Amino acid sequence: MPTLNFAVLAGDYIGPEVMDQALRVLDRLARLEGLSLAPVPADVGGAAIDRHGKALPESTLAVCQKADAILFGSVGGPKWEKLPPKEQPERAALLPLRKHFTLFANIRPGILYRELAGASPLKNERIPDGIDIVCIRELTGGLYFGLPKETTSLPDGDLRAVDTMVYRRSEIERILETAIASARSRRRRLCSVDKANVLETSVLWRKTATEYVARKAPDIELSHMYVDNAAMQLVRNPNQFDVIVTENMFGDILSDEMACVCGSLGMLSSASLGAGRNSLGLPFGLFEPAGGTAPDIAGKGIANPCAQILSAALMLRYSFGLEAPASRLEGAVRRAVSAGARTADIAFGGPSVGTAAMADAVIAQL
Numbered sequence: 001m002p003t004l005n006f007a008v009l010a011g012d013y014i015g016p017e018v019m020d021q022a023l024r025v026l027d028r029l030a031r032l033e034g035l036s037l038a039p040v041p042a043d044v045g046g047a048a049i050d051r052h053g054k055a056l057p058e059s060t061l062a063v064c065q066k067a068d069a070i071l072f073g074s075v076g077g078p079k080w081e082k083l084p085p086k087e088q089p090e091r092a093a094l095l096p097l098r099k100h101f102t103l104f105a106n107i108r109p110g111i112l113y114r115e116l117a118g119a120s121p122l123k124n125e126r127i128p129d130g131i132d133i134v135c136i137r138e139l140t141g142g143l144y145f146g147l148p149k150e151t152t153s154l155p156d157g158d159l160r161a162v163d164t165m166v167y168r169r170s171e172i173e174r175i176l177e178t179a180i181a182s183a184r185s186r187r188r189r190l191c192s193v194d195k196a197n198v199l200e201t202s203v204l205w206r207k208t209a210t211e212y213v214a215r216k217a218p219d220i221e222l223s224h225m226y227v228d229n230a231a232m233q234l235v236r237n238p239n240q241f242d243v244i245v246t247e248n249m250f251g252d253i254l255s256d257e258m259a260c261v262c263g264s265l266g267m268l269s270s271a272s273l274g275a276g277r278n279s280l281g282l283p284f285g286l287f288e289p290a291g292g293t294a295p296d297i298a299g300k301g302i303a304n305p306c307a308q309i310l311s312a313a314l315m316l317r318y319s320f321g322l323e324a325p326a327s328r329l330e331g332a333v334r335r336a337v338s339a340g341a342r343t344a345d346i347a348f349g350g351p352s353v354g355t356a357a358m359a360d361a362v363i364a365q366l
């Protein structure tokens with residue numbers, strides 16, 4: 001029986017609430033699929049600051065290093081907002097994890113079920129069948145990490161700040177590889193988003209995408225789009241896309257826009273895949289909901305656990321190579337929603353159930 005070794009970093013506010021339910025669902029799935037689960041919990045974020053004095057204690061990092069994947073909740077919230085920026089839970093936990101494991105590929109499925117079309121700010125006639133796209137964002141390069149990155153005082157008393165946008169061809173090819181694999185599992189259409197009419201990095205990005213796809217993936221239909229147009233097209237007709245691949249900052253903005261057009265954050269999962277391989281020879285990854293800790297609803301038992309459950313499905317697929325159980329889990333969430341189970345964020349004022357009952361509905365559909 002395959003054993004799944006993964007770290008469980010639930011985090012703060014609704015993090016532990018939705019994580020408990022995701023683990024309950026995973027436990028049932030494992031029994032049905034003949035899998036053995038070995039989750040190892042560890043403190044992260046504000047909870048870790050309170051208990052260990054820092055958002056990512058060495059003990060937590062050690063747990064992650066021994067694991068084949070990290071199932072992450074979310075971190076941060078009002079309790080720790082007064083800390084200096086460098087000690088804030090998100091910055092002091094997630095960024096070091098990304099760096100330590102070189103989590104360079106952020107995969108965000110933008111999925112909105114037809115039944116939940118009302119959750120989208122888009123008019124229903126634009127998305128009669130819901131939305132089904134993927135945004136793949138380069139996560140460790142570009143403007144957020146390039147050097148120099150500094151603010152200097154000038155002799156005339158003015159202040160000058162610099163950020164540096166920098167990419168190597170090998171970094172672009174690495175993220176293209178992830179995007180091609182994703183497109184191959186879907187409709188084989190890849191849209192590379194850049195700003196090649198203005199930015200030097202984008203010129204290299206576009207040239208690399210064109211050459212690499214022609215050489216390595218002639219079966220993939222590649223298109224290019226400027227980022228400003230992509231922002232408009234996501235609102236006009238999101239389903240014209242299949243897989244979007246783009247650099248760090250563009251992806252940061254576009255993936256949040258995509259989350260918005262897809263309705264509730266409570267339904268959206270994400271995967272961040274690392275450059276390294278786990279003990280199974282598959283990508284090490286961190287899997288987490290697209291949303292945050294939702295302090296406004298924490299402690300009430302009403303948070304939607306689906307994003308966390310769907311993040312667990314991504315973990316099964318990418319870090320454990322278990323496509324069939326991953327699809328089974330995703331299908332169960334879809335059928336639970338189709339059958340009418342709704343937490344408040346997707347109930348549009350109609351009857352709703354709590355976090356545990358939503359997980360029960362998913363378990364019933366497994």
Ligand code: NAD
Nearest residue numbers: 074075076077090265266291292293294296297303304345
């Ligand atoms: P948020 O995503 O936590 O919440 C935005 C809105 O979405 C809220 O109304 C919330 O109730 C709702 N929501 C989010 N997840 C939901 C769920 N599972 N079920 C139902 N409703 C849900 O964003 P925010 O309020 O801007 O941030 C709150 C805290 O989370 C901040 O401290 C922020 O720094 C942190 N945060 C952490 C991460 C992370 O850990 N990766 C990501 C984003 C924000």
